[in-house]
Amino acid sequence: MKILVCISKAPDTTSKIAFTDGNTKFSEDGVQYIVNPYDEWYALVRGLELKESVGGSVTIVTVGTAEDEPTIRKALAIGADEAVRIDAEAKDAFQVATEIANYAKGQGFDLILTGKETINYNGSQVAGMIAEHLDLPLVSLASKLDVNGATATCDKEIVGGLEIVEVQLPAVISCAKGMAEQRIPNMRGIMAARTKPLNVVAASASVLNTEFVAYDLPAPKSAVKLIDPENMDALVELLHNEAKVI
C-alpha cells in the first residue's frame, strides 16, 4: 500500500504567542518548531503501523522552505521511507492543498493522511481541499482507521458521538486523537533519517485565496476572584448577577 502523509510545522505547544511588524507577523523569536502534533502522532504513526502490517511505503510531503528540513528529518526519524518538500513558503491552506494535490496526482497513493488541523492556524481545511482537487472521498476527523483490501473502515467523530464508515480507496483521511499512540524516534531512526531521500520539488505557483493581514492577542484576563469554599451561595450570586451566565 502506498501512503502519503502530509505534515506541517507548528510552534511547540508551550511557545509564547507574540506578533511583530505592527502585529502583521508571528514572532518567531525563541520559537521552537515541531512537526504538527496531529500530523505526527496520528497521521504519520498510523501510516507506519499500516505499512508494518500490510507492506508498502510511507512518503511524507510538506510545503515549506529549506528552513523546515529539521522538522522533516524528525518525521523521517520516526520511520517514514522518504520525504518530499515542495519548495514554497506555506501561507494559506488552499495554496498548500493545491501544491500537495498537484504533487500527488497520478502517483497512485492509496491513502492520503493529514492531521485533523494544525495547532497554529486550526483551519482543518487542507484534507478536504486535497480530496476535492483529486475527486476522492474524505473521512474527516477519523479517530480509528483499518484497511481491508481496497476498503478502509473508520471511526469518525460526529456531534456528540461517532459514526463507523466505510470508504473505497484511494481516499483522504484526516486523523484525530485515538488513531495511534505517539512514537519517540530512537537513535537508529535518527541516524537512518540523515540518509533517507528528501526530494525537493518546485512549487506550481498556486494563488493565495486568503491572507492573514493582522493579528491581535486577547485582552489580558483580570485577576481571579477567590470565593470562600464554604459559601457557594456567593458564587451562584456572582454567576447570576455579575457574570450573568446563569
Next chain:
Amino acid sequence: MSVLVYINSNGGKLMKSALEAVTYGKMIGDVTVVTNGSTGDDILSSLGAYGAQKVLVDRSFDGTDAQQLTRLVGSAAEATGATSIVFSNDLVGKAVAPRLSVRLSAGLVSGATGAPDADGKIKVNVFSGKAFGHVKVNTTKRIISLLPNSFQPQEVGGSASIEEFDGNAGAAGLVVKATKKPEGGVPLPEAELVVSAGRGLKGPENWGMVEDLANELGAATACSRPVADIGWRPHHEHVGQTGVAIRPNLYIAAGISGAIQHLAGVNGSKVIVVINTDAEAPFFKAADYGIVGDAFEVLPRLTEAVKKFKAAN
C-alpha cells in the same frame, strides 16, 4: 448581497449552530438557507424568524456525506448567485466547506468569530484560541465558517418560504455502517454551560457529583485528557488541545490543574470557575472565579446552592 447559509438537518431538529449561522448571514446580506433531508416545512420556515427569506431543501437524500453536500451547496450557490456562503465550523462544516472552496474557487475563512469589517476582513481564532487573526479574502466569492457559540441567535421576526431543490447531490462517498450516540444529555460543542473534572476526582466512581451539578444547571459534562486516556470517561468528553475545543458561557473545572494544552480547548469560554485544592494550580490564572478547596466538598455544596437559587428564581 446574496448570502447562502448551509444548515445541518440533524434528524429534523434545528441546532443552535444553525440559528447562529442564519443570524450571521443576516448581518451581511439577504439570506437563503440550503439544507437536505426530512426536516418538516414548519421547522424550516421558522428560520424566517432569524432572518432567512427562503429555504432550499433537497429531500432526495439524508445525512451529512461531504461529497453530496458539497454538490448540493455548490448547486445552490450557483442557483442563487450567492457571493458569501456561511457554514458552522462544526464537524460537518469542517468536511464540506474546504471541498466547496475548491469547487467554487472561493476563499475559505474558517473559525470566524466576527462579521466582515468595512474592508471585508474577518476575525478568526488562531493558535488554539491564544490569538486572533484578521483574514482578507482575495476571491470574488467567499466561504465563512463560524466558530460555534460565537454569535447569539437573534430573532428578527418573519417567516421563510420553502422551495424544493434538486442539488444534483449524486452518490455518497462514505457508507455509514453504524452510529454511536449516547442518549440524552447536551452535546458538548453546543453546550452553553459545561461542568468538567480531572484527575483530582480520584476515580470514575466519583463522577456522580459532577453529573449532579451538571443536571442541576442543565450543563454538559466534560473531562481532562488524563481522565479520558485512563478510561474514566469517554473520549468525546475530553476537552483540550487534542480533544474538543469548546466556547461555553460558563466552564466549571474541578480537580484540573490547567495545563496549557487543556487551556487551549477552553480559553474561549466566557466565564471560567476553577475548583482546586492547590492554590498554585496554573488554572487559577485563567479563571474568573476560583475556589481553593476540595472538590468532594465544594461540588455538592455548589449543587445545593444552585438548587436553592433555582427554587428562589
